[in-house]
Amino acid sequence: MLSCGLPLRCVGPACPSGCLSCRFPLCGRSCHRRGVAAIVSDKLLQWYDAHARDLPWRARPAEPAPEPYRVWLSEVMLQQTTVAAVKPYFEAFTLRWPTVEQLAAAPEEDVMAAWAGLGYYSRARNLVKAARAVAELGAFPDTEEGLRELPGLGAYTAAAVAAIAFGRRAVVVDANVERVVTRLFNLTDPLPGVRKAIRTCADTITPEERAGDFAQAMMDLGSSICTAREPKCLLCPLANDCRARAEGDPAALPVKAPKKAKPVRQGRAFWLEHDGSVWLVRRDGKGMLGGMRALPDDGWSARGDGADNYPVDGAWQPLGLVRHTFTHFTIELSVERLFVDAPPPGAGLWWPTATIDEAGLPTLFAKAARLALA
């Protein structure tokens, strides 16, 4: 086996010269670690310059950074959400609210409705809060620490916005980076325990310059080459530096803890109709689908079935069953209809059924509406 002849104290990807003897824990010293890391980040940036995806919220490589508002908005939308799903929402939001000040001035209800269908609705609630905080401040914070104070910005998003919008050196770790780094360094311990090691390793290859491009390059690599299933190692610009490829199994990383089974819950949703309109309520505060418009229901949740209690007495007509799977449980929702002359007790509003698509219903209730109007 060829040796590169450098001190055997380094960490990180295999030596670019082919040396496979540099497999030692992080020494943190100025051995040739820096040299190896710089080569890796340079290779990745060169690959990015040639292969970066063209996305609505993104500047082309080496171009001036896009507006912080667009970076922030896209990053929040992209949390646990695919690029394809985000695109139309990003276009709609930036068209309707071109600046963070305009978003800050919008009624929360309108923002929630515009977010309907995208999921994880606490993001929309925090989006409004953060926009108002930024409007109050006069501008986005331009450091990772400052951004971290805004609601809805965790470690990942604060680092990403700091790097992409403000050119700060920040260690940006998302699921793509976790996958790339566990493979590049052959980190075989399971998530989430391995996260500290991932961060340490990601830090070693994060460059001082172009940290934003580097972060996006890692994400593009993770989404197109270093994919969860069947990674395309033959196309990978870092193949020769990848320790999992040399000595392990890239496709088996990262190792994850087994998942819990999802319970199936039963519940009812109530379609109260009067004069061509349906009665909609607004779900309260924090929990599941919090703040979203919805059909009245019988109190089902992730923890239990509905209580089988109807909002008003009458000859309710069962219309069918809607099955919908959330992250941690499945709901079988019986949709039942009653024609009434007066609104039920409690807050709500009559919404014309002809324009139900514009009510901003989350997907479960949009399915129920589709059933009721079929």
Added chain:
DNA sequence: TATTCGTGGAC
């Protein structure tokens, strides 16, 4: 650290 938060596409 573990759980609770959506949704739609790929396979």
Added chain:
DNA sequence: TGTCCAAGAAT
């Protein structure tokens, strides 16, 4: 059809 998965945050 079922399972996995995605630019995570808050608690």
